[in-house]
Amino acid sequence: MATDHKMVVPVINLANFPMELEKLAAAATGLGCFRVINHGMPPVLMDEMKAVTRSLFQLPAEAKLRSVNNNIHAGSYISPSQLGFFEAFSIHDASSMTDIRSFCSVLDTTTQQLEIISTYIEKLHGVIINIASKVAESVGYSLAGFSFYEWSCLLRLNFYNFTVEEDIGRVGAHIHTDSGFLSVLQEDECVGGFEIMNSNGNFVSVDPVPGTFIVNIGDVGKVWSNGRLQNVKHRVICKEAKPRISINMFLLAAKDDKVETEATFVDSEHPKIYQTFMLNEYRKLRDKSGFRAGEILPLL
Numbered sequence: 001m002a003t004d005h006k007m008v009v010p011v012i013n014l015a016n017f018p019m020e021l022e023k024l025a026a027a028a029t030g031l032g033c034f035r036v037i038n039h040g041m042p043p044v045l046m047d048e049m050k051a052v053t054r055s056l057f058q059l060p061a062e063a064k065l066r067s068v069n070n071n072i073h074a075g076s077y078i079s080p081s082q083l084g085f086f087e088a089f090s091i092h093d094a095s096s097m098t099d100i101r102s103f104c105s106v107l108d109t110t111t112q113q114l115e116i117i118s119t120y121i122e123k124l125h126g127v128i129i130n131i132a133s134k135v136a137e138s139v140g141y142s143l144a145g146f147s148f149y150e151w152s153c154l155l156r157l158n159f160y161n162f163t164v165e166e167d168i169g170r171v172g173a174h175i176h177t178d179s180g181f182l183s184v185l186q187e188d189e190c191v192g193g194f195e196i197m198n199s200n201g202n203f204v205s206v207d208p209v210p211g212t213f214i215v216n217i218g219d220v221g222k223v224w225s226n227g228r229l230q231n232v233k234h235r236v237i238c239k240e241a242k243p244r245i246s247i248n249m250f251l252l253a254a255k256d257d258k259v260e261t262e263a264t265f266v267d268s269e270h271p272k273i274y275q276t277f278m279l280n281e282y283r284k285l286r287d288k289s290g291f292r293a294g295e296i297l298p299l300l
């Protein structure tokens with residue numbers, strides 16, 4: 001599917017609430033994708049985290065593979081042999097300092113790298129919860145007695161080793177939706193390639209804006225809100241013969257892994273669309289079936 005044209009996604013100023021609630025509701029229920037500014041993450045920490053991420057991917061293959069073999073619970077590693085030029089590290093429970101330490105210890109990072117990774121993750125966790133809470137509020141959900149802090153959260157570091165002219169136009173990440181509630185993405189501020197599907201079903205490319213984050217609504221968001229929040233389809237295409245790095249935090253689901261539609265969103269005019277399911281089972285089914293863009297949600 002060809003890319004249509006460029007798109008400037010809605011920009012949400014997180015320091016301007018409740019003023020921007022309506023604008024946020026429109027973005028989250030329309031496109032399912034928006035950019036945030038004034039999020040509270042220091043720009044210097046974003047730069048430092050990117051530099052640390054780059055250095056982790058530059059480790060010898062043997063060191064990176066230790067992350068798969070020895071550290072299966074805290075983190076994992078996808079090597080380029082599985083998907084060509086794509087590599088990724090994951091920390092499965094980004095809210096756990098123990099897991100962050102364990103991930104870093106397997107990779108033998110320096111104390112300074114550990115400090116950067118843990119500070120970044122802690123701050124990004126705060127950012128993602130703030131955004132999720134505002135998104136929930138924007139569609140009329142009452143946050144009284146509720147907190148996204150109780151939800152599980154995963155961090156992924158992505159590396160697309162685009163190096164030669166022939167790579168241009170190749171797919172770095174195939175069309176998919178994110179499976180969780182929503183994701184906060186630090187794009188490569190130099191190398192573009194992130195594309196989203198607009199309401200006409202066409203891909204549009206989204207240019208990076210340094211110092212900001214892109215937010216994508218995922219499948220859990222769609223189910224939780226009884227279809228109101230839009231799980232945006234997206235992909236990554238090689239635009240330049242240059243390696244590309246991105247850092248993505250996924251707010252997944254409640255800690256018990258159960259994904260269910262909130263009663264607030266169900267009434268006689270909006271009957272319940274989706275069955276309750278366990279996120280882990282759903283993610284396995286996505287991988288097994290190859291339908292990674294929300295197609296199987298209505299079939300659960």
Ligand SMILES: O=C(O)CCC(=O)C(=O)O
Nearest residue numbers: 158173178194236246248
């Ligand atoms: O690399 C990117 O910009 C997007 C990555 C992505 O879609 C994902 O990690 O789910």
Ligand SMILES: [Fe+2]
Nearest residue numbers: 176177178234
């Ligand atoms: Fe994604």
